[in-house]
Structure formats: structure tokens, C-alpha cells
Amino acid sequence: MKSVALIALFAALGAGSVCAQTASFQCPASGTQFSYKGDGLEKVNTASGQDGTVCLYDSLSNGKTETLRMHGGLVGSVDAQGESFAKGLDLKALWPLTVGNKITNAVTVVGRDGKSYTSTVTTTVAAYEKITVPAGTFDAFRVEGSKAESNRRDIHWWAPAVSASVRESFPDWRTPGKTITLDLVSLKPAAK
Numbered sequence: 001m002k003s004v005a006l007i008a009l010f011a012a013l014g015a016g017s018v019c020a021q022t023a024s025f026q027c028p029a030s031g032t033q034f035s036y037k038g039d040g041l042e043k044v045n046t047a048s049g050q051d052g053t054v055c056l057y058d059s060l061s062n063g064k065t066e067t068l069r070m071h072g073g074l075v076g077s078v079d080a081q082g083e084s085f086a087k088g089l090d091l092k093a094l095w096p097l098t099v100g101n102k103i104t105n106a107v108t109v110v111g112r113d114g115k116s117y118t119s120t121v122t123t124t125v126a127a128y129e130k131i132t133v134p135a136g137t138f139d140a141f142r143v144e145g146s147k148a149e150s151n152r153r154d155i156h157w158w159a160p161a162v163s164a165s166v167r168e169s170f171p172d173w174r175t176p177g178k179t180i181t182l183d184l185v186s187l188k189p190a191a192k
Contacts, residue, residue: 021128023141023160025073025095027055031190034164036182037134039172043182045164047190053092055164073163074123074143074156084109094125097141097158101125120148131157131167133183138166152179162187 028034028047036043045057045068059068059078066078072091077083088107102125108118127142138159145154152171159166165184172178 021099023095023097023158025053025092026163027070027073028163029190032162032164033186033188034162034184035186035188036168037185038182039180041180041182047164053095070164073158074165075145075154081109081112089121089123091123094123094143097125097143097160099125099128099141122146122148129157131159133166134185135166135183135187138162140166 027050030047030049032047034045034047036045041062043059043061045059047055048058048067049056051069053072055070055073057068057070059066069077069083069086071077071086071089072094074091074094075086075089077086085107088109089105090103093103094101102122104120104122106118107121108116111117123143123145125141126144129140129142131138131140131142138157138161140157140159143156143158146152153169154171155167155169156165157167158164162184167181167183169179169181172180
């Protein structure tokens with residue numbers, strides 16, 4: 001009887017690790033608060049709902065409040081330029097997240113200068129790995145986005161346990177050549 005129980009336990013553990021490397025799309029529960037810090041920036045995102053495959057947040061960043069729309073839970077937008085860029089990506093095709101999933105899209109946006117730009121953007125689920133940030137250690141999918149005409153990358157470590165990125169690394173559009181990295185420093189679950 002003990003051996004049957006042990007076999008069942010090992011089978012369950014083995015199945016869990018396989019399932020752990022695939023994640024279905026979901027947004028965090030409304031009211032969940034994520035605090036990020038890095039490179040002189042501080043940001044607090046409070047989950048406020050969902051619009052299809054867009055996670056909605058009330059975001060407070062360095063004293064400025066705005067509505068943040070995280071398309072596919074991975075690509076954020078707070079303005080028209082960001083929204084048109086994110087809508088040009090077929091992020092639904094990445095889900096469920098599995099290492100090796102990849103999409104390539106031609107995205108046309110109107111930049112802050114009023115000119116139209118087209119980029120070929122490739123987004124890849126590059127790895128499933130442990131990552132340690134001030135808020136703890138998480139199993140996360142490393143999702144990398146890159147433009148064909150640039151060697152700069154947007155990287156999100158999306159953790160299924162919290163349905164959000166626990167680290168983000170992206171080019172600073174205000175300072176060419178600079179990369180910003182934000183780490184999750186605290187997490188406050190939604191009130192029940």
C-alpha cells in the first residue's frame with residue numbers, strides 16, 4: 001500500500017512540474033498591489049480589472065497616476081502610441097506560455113514626433129527559470145521582445161504564481177542606450 005501511495009505521489013509531483021512550465025493567461029485579482037523599484041523609478045500598480053486579454057491597473061509612477069493596460073499581461077501602454085504598438089502584436093498566440101512559443105509581427109505606429117514608423121517585432125518565450133527579486137523567489141517565464149532594426153530588447157519575467165511580471169527590463173526611450181530594470185519589491189494580495 002505504501003508503494004502505491006509513493007508512486008501516486010511521484011506521479012503527481014512529476015505532472016505538476018510539467019504543468020508548471022505551461023501557464024494559461026489570467027490577470028491578477030482586482031485590488032492586488034504590486035510595488036516595483038529600480039533605476040531611480042518607483043511604481044505601484046493596483047490591479048483594477050480585465051478587458052479581454054488586457055490586464056488593467058491603476059498605476060502610480062514617481063507621483064504620476066495613469067491607467068496602465070498590460071496587453072497579454074506582457075506589453076504595457078499608457079498612451080495612444082503605446083496602445084497602437086501593443087495592439088499590433090498578436091500576444092494571444094503566445095498563450096498558453098510555453099518555452100519556445102514565438103510570434104513575429106509588423107507593427108506600424110505614430111511616434112511621439114507625429115511620424116509613422118513600422119517595425120518588425122519578434123516576441124519569444126525564451127526560458128522558464130527561477131528569479132530572485134526583493135519580493136521573493138519566483139518561477140517565471142522569461143519573455144523577450146526585440147525589433148528587427150535594433151539590438152535592444154524588452155524582457156519580462158512573468159510569474160504564474162502572481163499572474164504578473166516580477167522583473168521588467170526595457171530600453172529607456174528618453175535616453176538612447178540606457179536600459180531600465182524594475183524589480184518587484186512588494187506584493188499585497190487583494191482583500192478577500
